[in-house]
Amino acid sequence: MPRVSEDHLIARREQILVAARTCFLRNGLHNTTMQDLIAEAGLSVGAVYRYFKSKNEIINAIAESVAGGITALLQEVSTREPAPPLVEALSEVFDAINVQVGENGNFPLAVQVWGEATLDPAIREIVRHRYQGMREAYVTLARRAVERGELAPDTDVEAAASVLFGLIPGFALQRLFLGHPDKDTYLRGVRALLNPG
């Protein structure tokens, strides 16, 4: 199909990325061959190489998109009016994390991307940027919690944000590798520490 609409081009790209995600999730970034990915997309070798000039370019595109959903949620929750209580905000985020850890979720793929980020500077930069964005949402969350008196007025907002943000991968990894705790238990733990003896 020559001389094709721009929409078609974008759709093809998306089709390839969807197939890539499926394959990477099933077999990993490295064990997935271009043949696998091409078969999954239902395209030919030539077609795929028209839209991405290498496997690495596909991996980068996946790395860019893998945390998109969570990032968007964080930005929404952290700027919502009126600001939800801290524990309520965390609860919503944990719900989203649970989905990503579960069947067909993106979290296992994100873990693979982290591994790649320890080696490849381009992917490292992508991950750093995403991580930065997520953390900034937590700074907003913490700042507003101080403003409305949920946290002490002299709280170091940056420090508190780091800890709150740190709870997320801590939760996700336990879910992924141990299968527990569930969200409510984890939140109970957070509350317990927020109100120590």
Added chain:
Amino acid sequence: MPRVSEDHLIARREQILVAARTCFLRNGLHNTTMQDLIAEAGLSVGAVYRYFKSKNEIINAIAESVAGGITALLQEVSTREPAPPLVEALSEVFDAINVQVGENGNFPLAVQVWGEATLDPAIREIVRHRYQGMREAYVTLARRAVERGELAPDTDVEAAASVLFGLIPGFALQRLFLGHPDKDTYLRGVRALLNPG
């Protein structure tokens, strides 16, 4: 050297694993070839295959050992007499994490192993087991904090342990990808949340 001491055999195995660790840290689990690893060890192909029957077996051995130091520290701290205050115990653990995140530390390798664990059941089981062991140390830590009144008597110990444990990968990943916060800042954040407004 034929008919050689048992020490010699163990030392050779160790020599191969040290070389593997170096290579995996430098180029990753998948981009490291047997040739790389063999050259790093200063041995021959045949020699390495005498001690490990496949590359996968070497990866498994590395996965087994990668978190050994942190696990040992956690076990020591959580059973130490007299029990250190919670924040003090966390501080020691964060110091150890900092070392592992830094130059030549094991944490980047651990992240790669996590990625592999999402695909390979054998490695997943190794990671699960290690994760379990670490979490148990935190259960002990939390239980003793309740006993001595540092946490409320009605605290859900399991839940609190999950959260405290979750702080560790949360801290390590931020250090790895963002380069901050430092230990003292993170601890300040923990204290701030432990004593909310």
Added chain:
DNA sequence: CAGTGTAAAACGAACGCTCGTTCTTGACAC
């Protein structure tokens, strides 16, 4: 102690295979 046999240990060339990528060919819309 010298000589010899033996089996463990190490060696490394070679193999079979799979990979990511290129490139020639042809089909179709305009």
Added chain:
DNA sequence: GTGTCAAGAACGAGCGTTCGTTTTACACTG
């Protein structure tokens, strides 16, 4: 015609692993 896009056979590089050969340490013999 002409330009765009897709197809898939073909390619060369490089992989993990095997295996026939060589080296070495030691036991045993006289």
